[in-house]
Amino acid sequence: MKGPDVVWYLCVAAFLFCTGALGVLIRRSPLIVLLSLEIMLNGANLALIAFSRHYAQGDGQIFALTVMAVAASEVVVGLGLIVAIARRKLDLDVDKLSTLRG
Amino acid sequence: MIVAAWICLLSPLVAAFLITLGWNRLSRRGAGYLATLSVAVSFVAAVVAFVDLLGDKPDQRYHASTLWSWLTAGQYDFGLRIVVDPLSVFMMLVVSGVGMLIVLYSIGYMEGDNEERRYFAYMALFVFSMLLLVQAGNLLILLVGWGLVGLSSYLLIGFWHDRPPAIAAAKKAFVMNAIGDATMALALFLLIQRTGSLNFENVFTQPIHGSWAINLIALGLLGGAVAKSAQLPLHTWLPDAMEGPTPVSALIHAATMVTAGVYLIVRTAPIFEQAPKVLELAAGLGAITIVVAGVIALVQVDIKRVIAYSTMSQIGYMFMAAGLGAYPNAMFHLMTHAFFKALLFMAAGLVIHALAGEQDMRRMGGLRRLLPFTFYATLIGSLSLAGIPPFAGFFSKDSILAAALDHGWYGELLWVAGMVGTFLTGLYAFRMLFIVFWGEPSGFVREHLMARSHAHAREGHLDHDGHEQHMHSGEGPLSMTSTVAVLAVLTVIGGFLQFAGVWTPLTNWLDPVARPLVEASGTQEAVSSILAVLLGLGGIAVAWFMYGARTTAAPRVAWAQNVLEHKFYFDEAYDFAFYRPAVFLAEGLGRWVERPLVIGSVRELVRGVGLAGRDTGRLQTGLVRTYVLAIAASLAVLAIVFVAVR
Numbered sequence: 225m226k227g228p229d230v231v232w233y234l235c236v237a238a239f240l241f242c243t244g245a246l247g248v249l250i251r252r253s254p255l256i257v258l259l260s261l262e263i264m265l266n267g268a269n270l271a272l273i274a275f276s277r278h279y280a281q282g283d284g285q286i287f288a289l290t291v292m293a294v295a296a297s298e299v300v301v302g303l304g305l306i307v308a309i310a311r312r313k314l315d316l317d318v319d320k321l322s323t324l325r326g
Numbered sequence: 327m328i329v330a331a332w333i334c335l336l337s338p339l340v341a342a343f344l345i346t347l348g349w350n351r352l353s354r355r356g357a358g359y360l361a362t363l364s365v366a367v368s369f370v371a372a373v374v375a376f377v378d379l380l381g382d383k384p385d386q387r388y389h390a391s392t393l394w395s396w397l398t399a400g401q402y403d404f405g406l407r408i409v410v411d412p413l414s415v416f417m418m419l420v421v422s423g424v425g426m427l428i429v430l431y432s433i434g435y436m437e438g439d440n441e442e443r444r445y446f447a448y449m450a451l452f453v454f455s456m457l458l459l460v461q462a463g464n465l466l467i468l469l470v471g472w473g474l475v476g477l478s479s480y481l482l483i484g485f486w487h488d489r490p491p492a493i494a495a496a497k498k499a500f501v502m503n504a505i506g507d508a509t510m511a512l513a514l515f516l517l518i519q520r521t522g523s524l525n526f527e528n529v530f531t532q533p534i535h536g537s538w539a540i541n542l543i544a545l546g547l548l549g550g551a552v553a554k555s556a557q558l559p560l561h562t563w564l565p566d567a568m569e570g571p572t573p574v575s576a577l578i579h580a581a582t583m584v585t586a587g588v589y590l591i592v593r594t595a596p597i598f599e600q601a602p603k604v605l606e607l608a609a610g611l612g613a614i615t616i617v618v619a620g621v622i623a624l625v626q627v628d629i630k631r632v633i634a635y636s637t638m639s640q641i642g643y644m645f646m647a648a649g650l651g652a653y654p655n656a657m658f659h660l661m662t663h664a665f666f667k668a669l670l671f672m673a674a675g676l677v678i679h680a681l682a683g684e685q686d687m688r689r690m691g692g693l694r695r696l697l698p699f700t701f702y703a704t705l706i707g708s709l710s711l712a713g714i715p716p717f718a719g720f721f722s723k724d725s726i727l728a729a730a731l732d733h734g735w736y737g738e739l740l741w742v743a744g745m746v747g748t749f750l751t752g753l754y755a756f757r758m759l760f761i762v763f764w765g766e767p768s769g770f771v772r773e774h775l776m777a778r779s780h781a782h783a784r785e786g787h788l789d790h791d792g793h794e795q796h797m798h799s800g801e802g803p804l805s806m807t808s809t810v811a812v813l814a815v816l817t818v819i820g821g822f823l824q825f826a827g828v829w830t831p832l833t834n835w836l837d838p839v840a841r842p843l844v845e846a847s848g849t850q851e852a853v854s855s856i857l858a859v860l861l862g863l864g865g866i867a868v869a870w871f872m873y874g875a876r877t878t879a880a881p882r883v884a885w886a887q888n889v890l891e892h893k894f895y896f897d898e899a900y901d902f903a904f905y906r907p908a909v910f911l912a913e914g915l916g917r918w919v920e921r922p923l924v925i926g927s928v929r930e931l932v933r934g935v936g937l938a939g940r941d942t943g944r945l946q947t948g949l950v951r952t953y954v955l956a957i958a959a960s961l962a963v964l965a966i967v968f969v970a971v972r
Contacts, residue, residue, distance in 0.1 A: 245954075248954050249954055249955060249958070250951075252951075257950075318949070319949055321948075321950075322947065322948030322949050323948060324946070324948045325946050325949075
């Protein structure tokens with residue numbers, strides 16, 4: 225089974241990661257920040273699987289599965305937090321949610 | 327025999343524990359009976375051990391028993407070990423026998439005190455400590471008993487813990503004894519280093535090399551003995567210890583504690599004999615104490631303090647005997663002294679009890695007709711103290727003086743001191759007797775003993791001893807008078823145990839353990855006895871003219887009076903030499919070292935940590951996006967560095 229070279233996969237992965245990182249950095253809605261985080265994780269997953277295929281080893285795939293599980297639980301926690309914030313009628317803006325400052 | 331010895335040792339300890347654990351479930355009287363019973367069991371066990379030991383051949387009278395290995399350190403191994411030999415059995419008999427009488431006496435004396443149970447628990451502990459001391463089979467266990475005796479004396483002297491003088495006296499006794507404990511411990515370290523063991527048979531049979539080592543060891547042991555036996559210069563705690571209840575004074579002075587020093591010297595005689603100079607020093611200290619204590623006793627006004635100084639003086643005789651190598655004479659005097667000193671203290675206790683806790687002799691007088699039994703008890707005790715035949719003190723004291731004559735010019739010097747002591751003894755003992763019992767009853771006495779109805783009105787007041795006044799018929803409850811009577815009988819007949827040169831069972835009995843170094847001849851015995859009795863009678867006669875018949879006034883020399891009432895300024899000197907500089911040093915260190923260096927540095931440290939925390943806290947903005955940027959930026963830097971370095 226022949227496909228594109230591993231470099232192409234990595235390019236897509238880097239593009240996805242950077243998109244996600246940019247989203248985390250510039251968006252202020254916590255919902256979108258979470259979403260961008262997911263995109264970053266998927267970029268990383270893609271790179272893992274690409275390398276896994278390149279070296280014909282299963283490790284990368286197993287790692288990608290783990291990352292997915294972590295991502296799922298992280299979303300649960302994050303969404304739970306967002307719902308809790310919304311319920312208290314606070315602004316959904318990460319810049320205003322800064323009560324943990326020193 | 328070994329079983330009996332263990333029972334003798336542990337019985338008072340068990341009683342102390344039972345009284346402590348039983349607490350309120352045990353009635354106050356019950357605690358007293360339990361303590362008395364336990365010491366009585368000890369006495370019976372001691373008698374059993376004694377009879378068993380009699381069955382052995384004299385040179386086989388040595389039995390050791392180790393319960394378990396108590397302390398192991400490297401190659402050294404010290405067991406919980408006791409020894410049954412003539413000397414320890416002799417001490418067991420004296421300690422438990424006289425101790426039993428004193429504890430029984432306490433039941434009457436302490437009745438009505440708020441904390442009788444605590445008192446009896448301490449008393450039982452005291453007897454246990456002393457038994458451990460005399461039964462110990464190695465010097466380490468002996469030191470343990472030594473320390474426990476110090477502890478229990480501290481607890482008992484300070485028994486009335488709401489009275490500041492009692493607390494101060496207890497502390498003083500403890501500190502003074504701790505000095506002795508320390509020198510003794512140092513001596514034991516040196517002994518371990520030299521002989522590798524502390525068991526009696528190893529330590530005593532192995533010659534110790536190096537004259538400085540043996541002298542240091544002997545000096546350390548002597549330091550312990552001097553502190554415990556209240557000899558000069560570590561004697562100042564003993565008179566103050568009179569703050570404790572009277573039976574405690576009797577126990578400390580007669581059966582336990584102060585005799586421990588004499589026992590130690592006799593027990594470790596093989597070590598001391600290798601250091602003859604130290605042994606002579608012990609005798610010299612004893613002789614000085616005889617005279618100094620005797621002179622101070624002449625001006626005391628507290629009835630118990632007079633007896634306390636007489637104890638110091640009499641222990642001085644024992645030290646003199648032990649230092650001269652006349653060990654059986656020292657032990658003999660220890661025994662007779664236990665009898666008549668317990669008798670004197672308990673008779674004084676009867677007086678104090680009858681007068682609702684008054685101890686000042688100046689307020690007493692004319693008690694002879696009011697308390698006839700007490701008067702005769704005190705008379706017997708005082709005659710014995712002054713060494714008048716046929717009372718016990720005559721036999722034991724005179725044999726010590728005779729032994730002194732057999733020791734060259736040094737011995738003759740000691741002999742003179744002892745003779746002066748005899749005169750002083752007669753004088754101060756009968757000064758006390760005449761002041762307290764002779765003449766017309768004083769107003770104070772009349773108020774307490776003649777007008778019973780008047781005293782009834784005052785019932786319920788707390789008296790000097792802290793317990794409630796209670797009326798009693800006669801001169802005290804049966805538990806008090808009966809024990810005094812027993813001791814009076816012992817004081818009369820106890821001396822016949824040994825008559826120098828004719829009849830010496832005690833010397834023979836102790837011979838396997840402590841063979842005397844001196845042997846007084848018949849002439850020396852006769853000369854000493856006659857002179858001592860004459861001087862004792864002389865002292866009594868002087869006391870009679872001054873305080874009994876009052877035909878001559880007591881000489882008053884202002885400066886001498888002053889010096890004696892300040893007890894030769896020992897307390898003041900120690901205060902000046904040790905206490906003041908220590909306080910000065912502590913205050914100086916506090917001001918110049920602790921406050922700027924220790925407290926100051928800690929304060930700086932606290933300030934620094936606080937500032938650093940505030941500064942780091944400013945980095946924590948709470949803005950998630952800043953954190954993310956920081957992470958991303960640092961990752962980028964890391965990545966660039968990683969690539970560039972590779």
